Amino acid sequence: MTRRNSFRIAVSAVGLLMTFLACSSYAAKSSRSVGGDTPITVVIDAGHGGHDRGGIPGQRIAEKDMTLDVALRLRNILSANGYNVVMTRSTDVFVPLGGRVAIANSYRNAIFVCIHFNATGRRGASGIETYFYSRESLPLASAIHYYVVGGAPSDNRGVRRRGYYVLRKTNIPAVLVECGFLTNPTEAAYAQSASYRQKLAEEIAAGIRGRNSVASSFGTTRVATAESIPLQPYMDQTKVTSSKKSRSKRSHKKSARKKKSSSKKSGSEARAGSSDREG
Numbered sequence: 021m022t023r024r025n026s027f028r029i030a031v032s033a034v035g036l037l038m039t040f041l042a043c044s045s046y047a048a049k050s051s052r053s054v055g056g057d058t059p060i061t062v063v064i065d066a067g068h069g070g071h072d073r074g075g076i077p078g079q080r081i082a083e084k085d086m087t088l089d090v091a092l093r094l095r096n097i098l099s100a101n102g103y104n105v106v107m108t109r110s111t112d113v114f115v116p117l118g119g120r121v122a123i124a125n126s127y128r129n130a131i132f133v134c135i136h137f138n139a140t141g142r143r144g145a146s147g148i149e150t151y152f153y154s155r156e157s158l159p160l161a162s163a164i165h166y167y168v169v170g171g172a173p174s175d176n177r178g179v180r181r182r183g184y185y186v187l188r189k190t191n192i193p194a195v196l197v198e199c200g201f202l203t204n205p206t207e208a209a210y211a212q213s214a215s216y217r218q219k220l221a222e223e224i225a226a227g228i229r230g231r232n233s234v235a236s237s238f239g240t241t242r243v244a245t246a247e248s249i250p251l252q253p254y255m256d257q258t259k260v261t262s263s264k265k266s267r268s269k270r271s272h273k274k275s276a277r278k279k280k281s282s283s284k285k286s287g288s289e290a291r292a293g294s295s296d297r298e299g
């Protein structure tokens with residue numbers, strides 16, 4: 021990241037911090053109520069699989085392996101947190117998009133989280149981006165993006181609205197997160213680190229837990245006020261990249277400390293459970 025970009029992002033982060041602080045009392049209240057909610061079902065969709073490697077032709081790292089690994093780690097974390105978890109795939113198999121959507125739509129009180137990594141012919145392209153389609157998916161998208169970007173060293177490419185099949189056809193809140201570019205040497209190196217994939221899973225889980233607190237501040241103030249959400253806006257109000265800033269922000273939340281200890285536990289469980297995938 022260039023120094024200029026760092027500065028730009030730092031400035032943006034200050035704006036986000038102010039928004040966040042303004043809503044911190046709401047967030048703390050909401051966090052306390054999470055434990056009392058009816059457990060929701062999280063349908064985790066690991067992108068691609070089987071003959072579908074994902075990415076672009078000739079790509080060295082198979083996207084399907086990275087998405088599955090993060091998805092399995094996320095499953096472990098969410099299960100440990102008391103969520104009902106359903107996987108569209110938990111092995112290296114091909115599941116058609118229609119099949120994935122059918123699984124998602126067979127659950128009530130559920131959310132759908134698709135995990136992907138990005139690819140492009142331009143080696144310089146980098147960053148995290150999160151997609152949603154329906155209005156009711158935006159809070160979840162904002163929250164997941166907020167945490168993943170906060171915990172990643174990558175650039176923030178924003179929350180975007182796009183009509184991906186799995187987002188358009190699902191009847192429940194649905195989000196697709198692109199966890200970095202496997203065609204970018206730096207981000208590919210991160211993706212190949214088991215501890216980084218664990219980190220990604222923990223941040224996605226934090227977004228799921230915080231979907232009613234973090235996102236509502238964006239949803240009610242700046243994003244969801246328009247009658248219709250235009251396709252593919254660049255929503256940089258969620259811009260925050262410095263993990264240090266993110267940490268200090270999160271320390272305001274009562275749930276942050278709880279999250280730390282619980283995710284540490286589930287993290288070691290996850291690593292133990294998927295050690296054959298590391299390396």
Ligand SMILES: [Zn+2]
Pocket residue numbers: 067068074075083136137
């Ligand atoms: Zn993909």
